Amino acid sequence: MMQMTGAELIVRLLERQGIRTIAGIPGGAILPLYDALSGSDIIRHVLARHEQGAGFMAQGMARVSGRPEVCFASSGPGATNLVTAIADARLDSIPMVAITGQVPLSMIGTDAFQEVDIYGMTVPITKHNFLVRSAADLLEVIPQAFRIAMSGRPGPVLVDIPKDVQNQIVSFDAYPEPAVPDSMPVPDMAAIESAAKMIDEAERPVLYLGGGVVHSGASRLAVTLAEQAGLPTTMTLMALGTMPIDHPLSIGMLGMHAARYTNFILEESDLLICVGARFDDRAIGKAAQFCPNAQIIHIDIDPAELHKIKTAHVAINGDVATVLEALLPRVKQSLRKRWLSHVDGLKSRFPMAMPGRDDPRTHYGLVHAVAAALDNEAVIATDVGQHQMWVAQAYPFRRPRQWLTSGGLGTMGFGVPAAIGAALSEPDRTVVCFTGDGSFKMNIQELATLAEEGLNVKIVLMNNNSLGLVYQQQNLFYGKRVFASKYRGEPDFLKIAEGFGIAAVDLDSSPNPRATLAQALQSRGPCLIHASISREEFVYPMVPPGAANTEMIGG
Amino acid sequence: MIEQVAEPLQQQGFAKVVLELEVNNHPGVMSHICNLFARRAFNVEGILCMPMSDASRSRIWLLVFEDQRLEQMVLQVEKLVDVLSVRRHGAEHEVFERLEKYFH
Ligand SMILES: Cc1ncc(C[n+]2csc(CCOP(=O)(O)OP(=O)(O)O)c2C)c(N)n1
Ligand SMILES: [Mg+2]
Numbered sequence: 246m247m248q249m250t251g252a253e254l255i256v257r258l259l260e261r262q263g264i265r266t267i268a269g270i271p272g273g274a275i276l277p278l279y280d281a282l283s284g285s286d287i288i289r290h291v292l293a294r295h296e297q298g299a300g301f302m303a304q305g306m307a308r309v310s311g312r313p314e315v316c317f318a319s320s321g322p323g324a325t326n327l328v329t330a331i332a333d334a335r336l337d338s339i340p341m342v343a344i345t346g347q348v349p350l351s352m353i354g355t356d357a358f359q360e361v362d363i364y365g366m367t368v369p370i371t372k373h374n375f376l377v378r379s380a381a382d383l384l385e386v387i388p389q390a391f392r393i394a395m396s397g398r399p400g401p402v403l404v405d406i407p408k409d410v411q412n413q414i415v416s417f418d419a420y421p422e423p424a425v426p427d428s429m430p431v432p433d434m435a436a437i438e439s440a441a442k443m444i445d446e447a448e449r450p451v452l453y454l455g456g457g458v459v460h461s462g463a464s465r466l467a468v469t470l471a472e473q474a475g476l477p478t479t480m481t482l483m484a485l486g487t488m489p490i491d492h493p494l495s496i497g498m499l500g501m502h503a504a505r506y507t508n509f510i511l512e513e514s515d516l517l518i519c520v521g522a523r524f525d526d527r528a529i530g531k532a533a534q535f536c537p538n539a540q541i542i543h544i545d546i547d548p549a550e551l552h553k554i555k556t557a558h559v560a561i562n563g564d565v566a567t568v569l570e571a572l573l574p575r576v577k578q579s580l581r582k583r584w585l586s587h588v589d590g591l592k593s594r595f596p597m598a599m600p601g602r603d604d605p606r607t608h609y610g611l612v613h614a615v616a617a618a619l620d621n622e623a624v625i626a627t628d629v630g631q632h633q634m635w636v637a638q639a640y641p642f643r644r645p646r647q648w649l650t651s652g653g654l655g656t657m658g659f660g661v662p663a664a665i666g667a668a669l670s671e672p673d674r675t676v677v678c679f680t681g682d683g684s685f686k687m688n689i690q691e692l693a694t695l696a697e698e699g700l701n702v703k704i705v706l707m708n709n710n711s712l713g714l715v716y717q718q719q720n721l722f723y724g725k726r727v728f729a730s731k732y733r734g735e736p737d738f739l740k741i742a743e744g745f746g747i748a749a750v751d752l753d754s755s756p757n758p759r760a761t762l763a764q765a766l767q768s769r770g771p772c773l774i775h776a777s778i779s780r781e782e783f784v785y786p787m788v789p790p791g792a793a794n795t796e797m798i799g800g
Numbered sequence: 801m802i803e804q805v806a807e808p809l810q811q812q813g814f815a816k817v818v819l820e821l822e823v824n825n826h827p828g829v830m831s832h833i834c835n836l837f838a839r840r841a842f843n844v845e846g847i848l849c850m851p852m853s854d855a856s857r858s859r860i861w862l863l864v865f866e867d868q869r870l871e872q873m874v875l876q877v878e879k880l881v882d883v884l885s886v887r888r889h890g891a892e893h894e895v896f897e898r899l900e901k902y903f904h
Pocket of ligand 2: 630681683708709710711712713
């Protein structure tokens with residue numbers, strides 16, 4: 246018979262689940278849990294400076310490891326500060342368990358100090374959530390939370406734990422087993438046979454890979470399928486890296502900021518093989534006009550994604566890796582010379598224009614210079630805005646989980662804490678965070694966490710002193726009525742970094758920016774790399790809002 | 801209980817459907833279900849919920865319109881962790897009809 250408090254039980258269960266690092270911020274309602282955590286020799290706590298930062302650190306760890314990771318926050322404002330990071334995890338299917346303190350059970354519903362209904366608030370943004378009503382329930386709830394977060398399509402789970410439940414003594418015979426993912430559905434073999442037949446018979450097929458390929462660990466299988474069947478392959482923002490960008494079959498990212506040729510190839514396709522993607526509006530443009538002549542094979546672990554936006558001719562519910570494994574031996578080897586040479590023709594006629602790519606003082610040039618100074622082992626995170634899209638377009642991604650970006654929610658402020666999380670999880674890698682001056686200021690306080698942890702995170706600040714993507718939209722689609730998108734003041738980011746105790750270099754004033762950059766990237770430890778970017782540089786080409794993917798402007 | 805988050809699409813003229821859900825009986829299940837319909841702008845015409853004889857479960861009856869999004873709606877409901885099963889019945893199902901006298 247074992248006896249301990251609810252708080253101690255939580256810590257033991259987290260240890261047994263394999264959790265080694267937790268990001269969070271304490272407060273009254275979660276102090277029993279912090280007290281118990283202080284006694285753990287196994288779990289390291291990383292003190293964030295804002296709960297949103299803690300949430301994104303957990304995400305960063307989960308995005309590089311593929312395992313559910315944990316963040317802690319207190320009740321009330323601590324819990325509400327986590328909300329954005331949870332919503333972000335939901336939209337990008339990131340496994341995460343958020344644990345919040347709550348006022349004691351007897352005070353719930355009395356408008357007690359720092360009481361908010363975080364359970365109610367997170368219903369629409371979690372995969373599932375719990376309000377724990379007794380310490381004994383933790384024996385079931387904690388493993389369940391992990392099981393749900395990592396099973397099927399991954400996602401965030403919130404566990405709200407009242408303070409008295411943390412203090413309550415619980416007796417039990419044995420620890421529950423650590424959670425493992427549910428077994429995957431058995432895919433429909435008849436559907437797989439028809440998919441194979443459709444691929445063999447197609448003349449102009451395209452393989453369309455999404456984030457599900459990353460989550461399922463299926464990138465090698467996807468590349469094998471492409472090679473075996475001669476499939477030009479496009480990737481969503483979330484899937485960048487699943488096929489190396491310089492693979493001869495890669496046609497790059499599709500959608501709003503794709504190269505023109507990519508969208509033209511899709512337009513001509515007669516078969517679209519969608520693997521672990523969800524026909525998001527930024528990827529497909531006007532749904533009715535996306536791949537107008539194509540039949541669709543859709544493979545996804547989430548049955549609700551099948552037929553949601555586009556009706557599939559063959560829909561296969563299953564784990565992407567399992568389905569691809571079953572599909573591969575059934576698909577004929579094909580060189581598909583005619584289609585692939587046509588694809589190459591489109592590629593050379595409508596390539597991605599990258600002006601200034603050899604000049605590290607330009608946006609594309611800077612992205613290329615960073616890539617040139619690193620190998621494929623580096624992790625690349627971004628914030629949200631023009632800089633994010635330039636990196637997506639220009640950085641040569643070559644492996645899954647190399648690229649961390651807020652896709653579905655598009656959250657400014659994601660970059661720095663997610664990069665910290667990545668570095669916590671894989672401290673030997675160089676982690677680069679491309680950020681914008683607007684996004685950087687949204688979680689800039691985490692520089693203090695970064696300095697304290699001394700992690701190998703390099704922040705490349707592409708500074709146009711504006712909310713560039715908004716400025717671009719106003720210029721292009723709102724009659725050049727620029728409003729609330731240019732900053733009037735400009736902080737001295739180098740001094741800010743210095744104030745936090747972080748080394749900083751300025752590429753603007755460097756006589757040899759390439760060398761300065763390379764040196765900053767190669768020396769260990771945190772560093773801010775500042776570079777001014779002209780506000781008049783826009784992300785091109787671009788599908789205007791509401792248009793079809795083939796109606797691109799610019800570039 | 802839950803505010804409508806979006807104006808539901810016009811559904812008048814569509815046939816009605818009765819959904820029968822078996823769910824885990826604990827506080828919060830109703831909010832998961834109502835919230836899901838509300839945030840997907842799908843109107844729920846009628847709702848009825850009682851514990852089953854085995855008190856660990858509840859049965860929920862929903863009266864909804866059968867527009868083209870119903871299929872997707874049901875798939876989303878089935879994904880909820882506390883939802884054990886979903887069955888569809890035609891509008892002729894008597895559960896709501898027999899209650900009508902309480903609503904006149
Ligand atoms: C939290 C949040 N608020 C607002 C937005 C809307 N938004 C998208 S991009 C952007 C500008 C980003 O500016 P910056 O980080 O400087 O990047 P830039 O576009 O200049 O490269 C804004 C305000 C958002 N995505 N996230
Ligand atoms: Mg900016």
